[in-house]
Every structure is written in C-alpha cells, then in structure tokens.
Amino acid sequence: MPNADGVWILGITMTRFGKHPDKDVVDLAADAALGALGDAGVKMKDMGVLAAGNLLGGGLGVGQQLQKQIGQTGIPVYNVANACATGATALRTAVMAVKAGECDFGLAVGVEKLAGAGLLAGKDRKADADTWTPQGRYGAVASVDGRIGTETMPGVFAQIGMEYGHRYGGTSFELFARIAEKNHAHSTLNPLAAYQKRFTVDEIMNDVMIAYPNTRSMCSANCDGAAAAVVVSGSKLKTLSLEQQRRAVKISASVLTTDPWEEACQVLPNVNTLTRNAAVQAYEQAGIGPEDLDLVELHDCFATAELVHYDNLMLCKEGGAVDFFESGATWRDGTTPVNVSGGLESKGHPIAATGIANIWEVCHHLRGEAGDRQIDNAKVGLAHVIGLGSACGVHVLERAAV
Amino acid sequence: MANPVPIVDYLVLDGPGEGGVPQYRAHLVANECAGCGARYFDRRNACANAECAGTDFAKVPVATSGEVKAFSIVAFAAPGIPVPFVAALVDCEGTSVRGNLINVDPDPEHVSLGMKVRLATYPLGTDSAGTEAVGFGFEPLSN
Numbered sequence: 299m300p301n302a303d304g305v306w307i308l309g310i311t312m313t314r315f316g317k318h319p320d321k322d323v324v325d326l327a328a329d330a331a332l333g334a335l336g337d338a339g340v341k342m343k344d345m346g347v348l349a350a351g352n353l354l355g356g357g358l359g360v361g362q363q364l365q366k367q368i369g370q371t372g373i374p375v376y377n378v379a380n381a382c383a384t385g386a387t388a389l390r391t392a393v394m395a396v397k398a399g400e401c402d403f404g405l406a407v408g409v410e411k412l413a414g415a416g417l418l419a420g421k422d423r424k425a426d427a428d429t430w431t432p433q434g435r436y437g438a439v440a441s442v443d444g445r446i447g448t449e450t451m452p453g454v455f456a457q458i459g460m461e462y463g464h465r466y467g468g469t470s471f472e473l474f475a476r477i478a479e480k481n482h483a484h485s486t487l488n489p490l491a492a493y494q495k496r497f498t499v500d501e502i503m504n505d506v507m508i509a510y511p512n513t514r515s516m517c518s519a520n521c522d523g524a525a526a527a528v529v530v531s532g533s534k535l536k537t538l539s540l541e542q543q544r545r546a547v548k549i550s551a552s553v554l555t556t557d558p559w560e561e562a563c564q565v566l567p568n569v570n571t572l573t574r575n576a577a578v579q580a581y582e583q584a585g586i587g588p589e590d591l592d593l594v595e596l597h598d599c600f601a602t603a604e605l606v607h608y609d610n611l612m613l614c615k616e617g618g619a620v621d622f623f624e625s626g627a628t629w630r631d632g633t634t635p636v637n638v639s640g641g642l643e644s645k646g647h648p649i650a651a652t653g654i655a656n657i658w659e660v661c662h663h664l665r666g667e668a669g670d671r672q673i674d675n676a677k678v679g680l681a682h683v684i685g686l687g688s689a690c691g692v693h694v695l696e697r698a699a700v
Numbered sequence: 701m702a703n704p705v706p707i708v709d710y711l712v713l714d715g716p717g718e719g720g721v722p723q724y725r726a727h728l729v730a731n732e733c734a735g736c737g738a739r740y741f742d743r744r745n746a747c748a749n750a751e752c753a754g755t756d757f758a759k760v761p762v763a764t765s766g767e768v769k770a771f772s773i774v775a776f777a778a779p780g781i782p783v784p785f786v787a788a789l790v791d792c793e794g795t796s797v798r799g800n801l802i803n804v805d806p807d808p809e810h811v812s813l814g815m816k817v818r819l820a821t822y823p824l825g826t827d828s829a830g831t832e833a834v835g836f837g838f839e840p841l842s843n
Contacts, residue, residue, distance in 0.1 A: 423780030437709025
C-alpha cells in the first residue's frame with residue numbers, strides 16, 4: 299500500500315566539511331549515518347532501505363561497505379550515482395521506497411573524499427597519437443579539451459553565467475565576485491564549513507584566476523565530508539515520541555529531473571530548464587510558492603551558477619536575477635536568504651554529500667537549532683542541487699506543526 | 701603529401717585559403733534530423749527530441765559566421781593543455797557551436813559577449829606519416 303501520510307526527515311547530520319586525512323570514505327559515511335540514526339532516535343535494525351552515494355571513490359558498493367561497519371541487516375541497498383546530484387538522488391531513492399509503502403524507515407548517505415583533488419573533469423592531455431586516427435562519436439583525431447572549448451567545470455559554469463548576462467544584461471566580473479563575497483560572509487557563522495573566512499570583493503577579484511570570470515574563491519571547494527538522513531513514513535511518525543515528532547521535518551516535495559532536449563543543450567549544458575522544471579513540480583507538490591520560502595540552499599558550485607538559479611528557482615521574475623541580487627534579497631538579512639551555510643564556495647563540495655548536506659542546513663533552521671546563523675522563525679525552506687549531465691534535485695521542507 | 705585531416709569529422713576542409721597555408725577554407729557540418737530539424741555534431745543513434753525520436757539524419761552545412769553567446773577565459777586546465785585560452789559558445793545563425801576564440805588576445809578587453817566571429821582553422825601538427833591535422837576556432841570578424 300502506498301503511504302499516504304507523507305515522508306518526513308526524522309534524523310539528519312553532516313560531518314564537518316574539510317580535510318579528514320585520518321578517515322577513509324567508510325569512516326566518514328559511518329560518522330554521518332550513525333549521527334543521523336542517533337539524531338532520529340532509531341537504529342540500523344529499524345531501516346528498511348539504504349541508499350548510498352560516493353561518486354569518485356571508485357570502490358564497489360559504498361552502501362555494503364557501510365553496512366559491514368554499522369549493521370548488516372539484509373535490507374536492499376541502492377548505490378546511486380548522479381554527478382553532483384548524487385546525494386539528492388540517494389535521499390530521493392529512500393523517499394520513494396517509503397512513499398511506495400515498501401518500508402517505514404529509510405537511510406540515505408552521501409560521502410566523498412576530495413581534499414586536494416584539484417581541478418575536476420578534464421583529463422590530462424597526453425601526447426598526440428603517432429598517426430591521426432579518428433576516434434569516438436566526433437571522429438576526433440586528437441584530444442579536444444582546450445582545443446574545442448573546455449571540459450573543466452569552472453569554465454563550463456563560467457559560460458553558463460555569461461550566457462545569462464548575454465541574454466539579459468547586467469552581469470559583470472564584479473557582480474559575480476559580490477555573490478561569492480556574500481557566501482563567504484555567511485560561512486563565518488558555520489562551524490562545519492571548510493572555509494570560514496570573509497573576503498573583500500577586491501580580494502576575490504584579485505585571487506588566482508581559474509576561468510574568467512571565476513577566480514579561485516568563486517569556485518566550490520574540494521574537500522572531504524559526508525551527510526546522512528533517516529526518513530520515516532508519516533503514519534509511523536505518529537507512533538513515535540512527541541520529541542521525535544516535534545523535530546521531524548516534512549518533505550513537502552521531492553523532485554528529480556533531467557534536461558529535456560533543446561537546441562544547444564548538447565553543446566553547452568543547459569542547467570536552466572531542468573532546474574526550472576524541478577522547481578515548478580516542487581512548488582506544485584508542496585502547495586508552496588517561492589515567496590513563501592524562508593531560506594534557500596542552492597547549488598552555487600561557482601559564483602556564476604548561483605546567479606542563474608535565482609531565476610531558475612523563480613525566486614525573482616524571469617530575467618531579473620541581477621536586480622534581485624542587487625536588492626540584497628539573498629543576504630541572510632534579506633527577503634530570501636540564499637546559502638546561509640556559506641554555500642559550496644566556502645562550506646565545500648564533497649560531491650555526493652552535498653545533496654544531503656544542503657537539506658541538513660535547511661532542517662537545522664526549521665528545527666530552530668542553527669545557533670548563531672539561525673534564520674528567525676524559519677518555517678519553509680528549499681534545497682537544490684544540480685549535477686552536470688544533467689540531473690537536478692529539488693526538495694521543499696517544512697517545519698513540523700507539532 | 702597526404703591530404704590534411706580535420707580534428708573532428710564535423711569539420712570539412714574545402715581547400716587551401718586565399719592567404720595560403722596554414723589557413724584552410726572550411727566549414728562545419730551537422731547531422732540534421734529529417735523529422736524535426738534538430739542538429740547534432742556527434743554520431744547519432746536517434747533524435748533526442750522526445751517529440752520526434754527520428755532516426756534519419758542528413759549532413760547539413762553550418763553557417764561559418766556567428767555571434768559569441770557565452771565565453772570563459774580558461775586560465776587553469778588539465779596538465780598539457782596550454783592556457784589561457786578562450787572557450788566559447790557561438791550562435792551560428794541558429795545553430796550553437798562550441799569552439800575556442802582564436803587570433804584574439806585572451807583577455808576581457810578583447811573578448812566580449814555578442815562579438816561577431818567567423819570560423820578559422822589552424823595547424824595541429826604532422827603525424828609520422830607526414831599527414832597534417834587541422835583544428836578550428838572562431839576569430840573576430842573585424843580583424
């Protein structure tokens with residue numbers, strides 16, 4: 299029987315993001331999973347499904363490796379991979395199992411070891427072959443990265459921000475730098491962020507250039523980290539303690555989309571349409587509009603990306619992202635605080651953990667447990683991630699009424 | 701000497717340019733879906749437009765001039781890739797093309813959104829059989 303009482307987050311946690319040289323992927327996953335179970339007040343033996351993501355570890359089945367450390371109960375494990383949306387995909391997998399009525403409790407875990415990984419995507423260019431021989435779907439006789447555009451993420455997302463500027467105007471190097479300034483300023487209140495240092499706009503603009511207009515401090519930080527969540531059916535939640543019910547956070551919408559075909563989408567990734575589609579579905583599922591949101595954690599993998607998602611998530615009117623940012627709306631004291639965690643640019647981006655960690659941030663505020671960075675009286679929040687390829691996860695979360 | 705080979709199969713070399721080697725007259729070709737007109741540069745199994753899903757494609761020439769819709773000046777790339785270079789998305793009269801901007805200084809003073817560009821080629825080098833490979837990019841129209 300499908301579960302009609304909704305799905306809730308019962309427990310959720312994230313490790314500190316940063317360098318964890320003494321811990322491996324399984325250690326970090328175990329820290330997050332045990333933390334989430336403890337936060338939920340349940341045990342591994344209660345779980346009916348485990349969904350786990352670890353994108354770049356290269357190992358086999360992080361879910362089973364985790365079970366071998368914290369509890370082998372014979373439940374189904376789904377090891378998932380969806381680029382930077384891997385964590386959201388793991389959560390959504392657990393949510394779907396509970397929603398389908400297959401179980402009452404599910405556990406989702408995302409973990410990554412990335413400290414010192416350097417530039418992601420884009421392989422080292424080898425010496426050209428001895429004879430020019432066409433290979434692959436483009437019949438290329440030589441490596442094309444750097445010869446026909448760029449494969450690097452900072453360069454791809456730089457173009458995505460620039461394309462928005464071309465379409466609507468108003469963007470500049472300094473504007474993008476000021477978005478990074480905001481997120482770094484926010485990070486000073488987040489003890490779990492990899493970097494907690496405020497930078498001036500000048501410092502950001504004069505930092506090492508990676509891919510104009512993105513300097514180093516406008517790029518997400520590679521680091522280690524894990525996050526995990528326990529989800530529970532609404533009917534089961536009613537049988538739990540009042541304290542568990544009070545701290546539970548309602549998943550009012552859980553959506554995953556991919557990009558529909560459009561002209562150019564196979565030339566430069568289109569991160570806009572699938573995000574907008576996910577947002578439309580999420581607002582409809584939740585019966586909530588963007589104006590109702592008390593905070594938003596969105597996928598600022600680069601400063602150039604944050605701008606376009608103001609528009610894609612409909613936080614502003616179409617084409618109005620620059621004015622929206624200029625109004626101060628997205629600072630923590632603004633009308634729609636965005637990335638009060640510090641965002642990926644300072645909190646860090648351990649890829650598979652990101653899509654659960656952003657939900658932890660929102661839950662932390664909805665539960666009133668965010669300490670110095672608490673957004674007062676937060677009732678509704680949205681978490682967004684996008685993985686190139688592409689996949690977009692959007693979750694709308696609401697404070698318990700109990 | 702063997703005929704030069706293009707860096708990718710969607711670059712078609714039309715012979716030496718007026719200015720002589722290494723510039724070639726060239727154009728790009730796309731695989732155009734017979735059903736809906738969607739254009740692709742890679743080898744196709746079927747059309748990705750869900751409304752169409754056609755499997756018939758024809759090679760069509762792509763306009764050789766266009767407008768820069770987006771760019772990034774890449775200063776940091778994987779080892780072995782010379783930097784800086786300008787990665788760009790060029791709107792060639794309705795067909796979006798990925799390519800580097802070439803024959804222009806890679807800095808924000810010389811590269812801008814909306815700038816008009818045209819297809820240009822450059823030599824990639826010669827292999828052990830003496831065959832030259834030819835790359836492409838887009839250069840400012842008003843050079």
